Amino acid sequence: MTALAPTLLETPLTPSRLAFLRERGTGSSVFVSALTAAFGVILVDTTFYLGALLQNDPFLGDSKTLAYVVQILSVLLTAVAMYVAAIVTANTFATIVAGRTRRIALMRLIGASARSQRSEVASQGLAVGIIGAVLGLAAGVLVSWGGAAIGSLAFAHPPQGFSPLQPGALIPAVGVALTTWFAAWAGSRRVLTVTPLQALAGSAERSVAETAASGTRHLGAITMFVLGGVLLAGGVVVGLSSPLGVVVAFFGGVFSFSGLAIGSVLVMPPVLRLVGRLFGRGATARLAAENALRHPERSSRMAIGVVMGVTLVTMFAVALESAKALMVRSSAEELPPGFFAPFDAFGTVMMLLVAVSAVIAAVGLVNLLTIGVVQRRRELGLLRAIGLSSRQVRRMVLLEAAHVTIAATATGLVLGIVYGWIAAQSLLGSVPSMPDFQPAGLIPPVVPWIPVVAIVACTAVLTLVASATPTRLATRVAPVEALAAD
Amino acid sequence: MYGDGSADRREGQVRILSVEGMEITTTDLGLAARVQHLTKTYGSGEGAVRALDDVSVGIRRGQFTAIMGASGSGKSTLMHIMAGLDTATQGRAWIGDTEITGLGDLDLTILRRRRVGFVFQAFNLVPTLDALGNILLPFELDGRRPSAIERARIDSLVDILGIGPRLRHRPHQLSGGQQQRVAIARALATAPDLVFADEPTGNLDSASGREVLQLLSTASREQGQSIAMVTHDAVAASYADRVLFLGDGRIVADHPRRSADEIAALMLSGGAPVAPMAAARAGVPA
Numbered sequence: 001m002t003a004l005a006p007t008l009l010e011t012p013l014t015p016s017r018l019a020f021l022r023e024r025g026t027g028s029s030v031f032v033s034a035l036t037a038a039f040g041v042i043l044v045d046t047t048f049y050l051g052a053l054l055q056n057d058p059f060l061g062d063s064k065t066l067a068y069v070v071q072i073l074s075v076l077l078t079a080v081a082m083y084v085a086a087i088v089t090a091n092t093f094a095t096i097v098a099g100r101t102r103r104i105a106l107m108r109l110i111g112a113s114a115r116s117q118r119s120e121v122a123s124q125g126l127a128v129g130i131i132g133a134v135l136g137l138a139a140g141v142l143v144s145w146g147g148a149a150i151g152s153l154a155f156a157h158p159p160q161g162f163s164p165l166q167p168g169a170l171i172p173a174v175g176v177a178l179t180t181w182f183a184a185w186a187g188s189r190r191v192l193t194v195t196p197l198q199a200l201a202g203s204a205e206r207s208v209a210e211t212a213a214s215g216t217r218h219l220g221a222i223t224m225f226v227l228g229g230v231l232l233a234g235g236v237v238v239g240l241s242s243p244l245g246v247v248v249a250f251f252g253g254v255f256s257f258s259g260l261a262i263g264s265v266l267v268m269p270p271v272l273r274l275v276g277r278l279f280g281r282g283a284t285a286r287l288a289a290e291n292a293l294r295h296p297e298r299s300s301r302m303a304i305g306v307v308m309g310v311t312l313v314t315m316f317a318v319a320l321e322s323a324k325a326l327m328v329r330s331s332a333e334e335l336p337p338g339f340f341a342p343f344d345a346f347g348t349v350m351m352l353l354v355a356v357s358a359v360i361a362a363v364g365l366v367n368l369l370t371i372g373v374v375q376r377r378r379e380l381g382l383l384r385a386i387g388l389s390s391r392q393v394r395r396m397v398l399l400e401a402a403h404v405t406i407a408a409t410a411t412g413l414v415l416g417i418v419y420g421w422i423a424a425q426s427l428l429g430s431v432p433s434m435p436d437f438q439p440a441g442l443i444p445p446v447v448p449w450i451p452v453v454a455i456v457a458c459t460a461v462l463t464l465v466a467s468a469t470p471t472r473l474a475t476r477v478a479p480v481e482a483l484a485a486d
Numbered sequence: 487m488y489g490d491g492s493a494d495r496r497e498g499q500v501r502i503l504s505v506e507g508m509e510i511t512t513t514d515l516g517l518a519a520r521v522q523h524l525t526k527t528y529g530s531g532e533g534a535v536r537a538l539d540d541v542s543v544g545i546r547r548g549q550f551t552a553i554m555g556a557s558g559s560g561k562s563t564l565m566h567i568m569a570g571l572d573t574a575t576q577g578r579a580w581i582g583d584t585e586i587t588g589l590g591d592l593d594l595t596i597l598r599r600r601r602v603g604f605v606f607q608a609f610n611l612v613p614t615l616d617a618l619g620n621i622l623l624p625f626e627l628d629g630r631r632p633s634a635i636e637r638a639r640i641d642s643l644v645d646i647l648g649i650g651p652r653l654r655h656r657p658h659q660l661s662g663g664q665q666q667r668v669a670i671a672r673a674l675a676t677a678p679d680l681v682f683a684d685e686p687t688g689n690l691d692s693a694s695g696r697e698v699l700q701l702l703s704t705a706s707r708e709q710g711q712s713i714a715m716v717t718h719d720a721v722a723a724s725y726a727d728r729v730l731f732l733g734d735g736r737i738v739a740d741h742p743r744r745s746a747d748e749i750a751a752l753m754l755s756g757g758a759p760v761a762p763m764a765a766a767r768a769g770v771p772a
């Protein structure tokens with residue numbers, strides 16, 4: 001970076017600079033950032049497209065409030081996308097760093113400084129981010145272009161002059177490159193704690209080191225969560241008199257969820273422990289349950305990625321249904337048939353777009369599970385030596401994945417219902433959906449069962465898919481590997 | 487729903503019982519395990535390495551046997567095959583009266599679970615389970631609780647090994663010596679046909695190392711436990727009733743109990759007995 005004129009000593013190193021891209025975990029984080037960038041680009045394009053589409057709609061075109069709502073949603077959704085991307089990327093990188101501990105320790109042993117090691121990780125993050133962003137931008141624009149082409153056939157009043165390669169679409173791509181860089185830097189915090197001695201440490205695993213998180217971080221997380229909760233409640237109250245309540249609630253959501261994500265190590269382990277009990281007392285079930293809690297931070301991060309996806313999808317489903325209920329309630333007479341069609345289309349597209357974040361979370365899950373298996377080859381060898389059959393290995397890894405997804409899905413469904421209801425309530429609590437209607441006031445959340453069933457089915461599939469690679473790797477471990485004295 | 491291993495067990499028993507042969511059994515020979523004309527090659531063609539070359543040897547029942555040899559002598563390969571951790575290229579192997587050559591992965595796994603105990607140099611314990619959980623693991627993998635007799639055996643092992651106050655500790659809370667004691671308790675708990683120890687003192691200080699060796703030799707002497715220990719430490723081997731030497735994939739010497747000095751001299755001569763003068767000369771670094 002600073003070496004504009006490479007010295008003679010540096011030159012031979014150049015070909016190996018990109019060797020890290022072949023490392024396990026790095027490839028998938030390129031994929032994650034590409035997916036995220038594509039997601040962001042498609043989201044921006046889609047929200048622009050939907051905004052234009054709704055304005056063209058004969059039913060809703062004259063509703064100033066609704067156009068306003070769509071614009072707010074466009075901005076907020078983009079913000080949500082960037083936010084999900086940042087957390088997932090940071091998680092992936094933190095795990096990659098955890099997997100590299102020994103190599104970093106070796107570099108430290110030879111004489112590298114902790115800071116130089118950290119900035120190396122961060123610069124790899126930037127490289128990953130740029131590659132991912134470029135790939136994602138290309139894919140996103142392509143998909144948006146295809147989507148718009150289909151749209152102009154499907155809709156009666158397609159928006160005119162829509163171009164997927166608009167300046168707005170560059171924002172998520174640049175954002176992903178930058179957030180990946182930042183996330184890699186943030187996720188590499190643990191590099192600073194790696195001691196040269198860890199290169200020599202052999203037998204006893206330091207599983208306690210990760211649990212010792214800083215108290216100030218926890219305090220910050222709790223503060224954010226409480227502040228977020230207050231804002232969410234405030235959003236509902238404000239929402240009873242103005243649709244601007246949704247803005248208050250949005251910040252409440254961001255704060256409370258950030259608090260949850262940062263403090264995930266406080267929230268997820270109890271949930272994981274509870275799910276672990278459901279698995280019973282068999283040896284594989286117990287081993288799987290213990291594995292999920294072995295690195296509480298890592299499993300919590302892994303879980304929170306899935307929680308985020310499930311929360312967002314549930315939130316949209318519940319928000320949509322609750323919004324419909326609010327409008328029905330605010331109307332004095334029967335609503336015209338087809339009134340909700342644009343809402344349903346809008347909601348479905350949103351849910352599908354948001355489901356992409358669940359796919360990103362799934363990639364993170366595969367990554368984390370795989371690295372988890374790779375990092376305990378010797379332990380798996382030991383278990384195989386003392387009598388764990390390969391079928392039991394398979395069951396153990398599957399249960400490990402199920403453990404995380406079940407805990408995450410349950411948490412996500414609860415959060416999604418709460419957030420979705422608050423979103424609808426704070427946005428539409430005061431709005432008469434037609435000029436002569438009455439404001440709806442407070443209603444209970446409406447939970448549509450089809451999306452909930454779909455979410456549960458998807459996470460079940462996710463569990464199977466996410467455990468496929470780790471299972472393959474785990475069953476390939478020979479019992480003799482327990483004896484390797486490295 | 488997750489009743490581990492019950493199906494494994496049934497399947498395993500049937501097959502293991504059916505393998506009993508008509509010829510002279512390992513038991514008839516007074517052996518706990520044996521191999522016949524065992525050959526193991528790695529790779530093929532030009533680059534093939536012959537780790538074991540037509541080895542025939544038995545581990546005597548109730549004895550503590552040390553297997554020695556330089557790196558690459560084939561001692562580890564021999565033990566891996568004997569313990570059902572690896573498969574031979576040619577030849578046959580038995581644990582007790584069960585021929586293990588040709589057994590599938592599941593049968594081998596069940597055999598190891600029930601009839602072989604393992605003590606490794608390092609990383610013996612599952613880090614997520616406490617000491618007791620580790621000791622009971624072979625039973626749990628079998629989908630059962632220890633019987634009353636086994637329970638009594640475990641209690642007495644815990645007592646002898648002095649790990650009673652540590653049973654609820656996780657491995658990282660235990661010293662190296664304590665971890666190795668827990669591993670020994672786990673290895674002995676199922677009263678296996680053979681305990682396989684791979685450099686069990688390699689990672690320990692000399693005092694803990696001596697204690698571990700003492701415990702192994704006591705288990706063999708007092709409970710008739712058959713133990714095979716791979717080591718390149720002359721002091722460790724001096725605790726054994728019998729010392730086998732391997733060199734270039736063959737058994738090159740077979741000695742009864744020897745002192746550490748004698749074993750060190752034998753090591754320098756590649757296992758062959760040496761005259762006192764030659765031993766003294768061999769002490770000079772080559």
